Amino acid sequence: MLLSNTSGIPDYVGLIDSSVNCTPRHTIDVGYKNRKLAFTPGDSVLYSNTGFNMAGVILETESSKSVNKLIDIYYKNIAPSIRMDDGKGNYPKGYLNPWPYHYSQSGFAGGLIGTIEDYLKMMSFIAKQTEYQVITDWVKEIDGIKWGLGLFGQNDVVMYHGNSGVNYSLLLIIKSKILYFHSTRELNYNRFQGLINKLVPILMKQVE
Numbered sequence: 001m002l003l004s005n006t007s008g009i010p011d012y013v014g015l016i017d018s019s020v021n022c023t024p025r026h027t028i029d030v031g032y033k034n035r036k037l038a039f040t041p042g043d044s045v046l047y048s049n050t051g052f053n054m055a056g057v058i059l060e061t062e063s064s065k066s067v068n069k070l071i072d073i074y075y076k077n078i079a080p081s082i083r084m085d086d087g088k089g090n091y092p093k094g095y096l097n098p099w100p101y102h103y104s105q106s107g108f109a110g111g112l113i114g115t116i117e118d119y120l121k122m123m124s125f126i127a128k129q130t131e132y133q134v135i136t137d138w139v140k141e142i143d144g145i146k147w148g149l150g151l152f153g154q155n156d157v158v159m160y161h162g163n164s165g166v167n168y169s170l171l172l173i174i175k176s177k178i179l180y181f182h183s184t185r186e187l188n189y190n191r192f193q194g195l196i197n198k199l200v201p202i203l204m205k206q207v208e
Helices: 024-031 049-063 067-075 116-127 129-137 189-207
Strands: 141-142 145-147 152-154 155-164 168-174 177-182
Touching: 024 049, 024 189, 049 067, 067 155, 116 152, 116 168, 177 189
Parallel strands: none
Antiparallel strands: 141 145, 145 152, 152 155, 155 168, 168 177
């Protein structure tokens, strides 16, 4: 339920000052401790960064390894630049400097950084694994969006979309082709989506 966003645990984002440096456990306290669930677990969906932080803390506790170490173990040979954001990345021109949005509120949802080449290699690797079938075995469908383990579906497209308050990103897997769109500055979401709608058919023709 933590990974499929069906736990009902509220999202800590919006409940905490975005400029405050904190730990995953602190965000869990803010989003979960002494708070009511948004709904009975399993009844609905709510994207929750709190839930992903809980999953990350559980993973580190049970494995006795940091998430960074686990990334290094499983992805070093595939995508060596991928790691948890520590605020010391080589951020592209156009990003705020320093870039505060992931490392200042340490967590496991949207906290990865690396080169775009390695990100695409990582997603290509994941899409070829047996576990990918489980990830895309949709647990809920609400308003046309199918919810899985960290990924979403719409019609025959697998996608992940996110933002950090000042940028938008969208990953699409269409007919085994992986497309990734990312903005480095605040952009009207409807304009961003409109641009993607125009680009996808063009890009799909180029990769066929």
